[in-house]
Amino acid sequence: MRITSPAFADSPPDVVAPVVLQVMEGQASYRAVADASRSERIDMVRQGVPARLLVTLASDMHVPREQLYVWLGIARATANRKLKAGQLLSQDESERALGIARLVGQVQALVRESGQPEGFDAAQWTAAWLQRPNPALGGRAPGDYMDTADGRELVAGLVAQMQSGAYA
Secondary structure: OOEEOHHHOOOOOOEEOHHHHHHHOOOOOOHHHHHOOHHHHHHHHHHOOEOHHHHHHHHHHOOOHHHHHHHHOOOHHHHHHHHHHOOEOOHHHHHHHHHHHHHHHHHHHHHHHHOOOOOOOHHHHHHHHHHOOOHHHOOOOHHHHOOOHHHHHHHHHHHHHHHHOOOO
């Protein structure tokens, strides 16, 4: 299902996946992105997500947009141009941005399943974790891997290992 939002009327096309719009408007958690089916996420990537999602992610994660751009491998000039014009991200950029949103949702799910979600800020925790060197990555920070599909899969696997109590 797709909806049209007046907030993105200048975005060609001005159709935004409901779950992305809800996350951007603070009406849904990032877990909704993580819980979306694979085919739904593929559709989101194919149609492109609004560049404004980058602002939402950076704000929710309490990181400068430039840091988010580095993690995602998106040039600052490109991101800022698309933001200013109200454009959609390319398929590749959308996939990377949704990858971060999905990771935050994965952390939200992990904490909820542990039974201690009150007061926990998954977006902020994820941002801090992405910046810390991780022994499982040979001392590199997980954020260094977020710009590729294999890297995002590796990082998501580390979060899954945390959930199971394995070394991460």
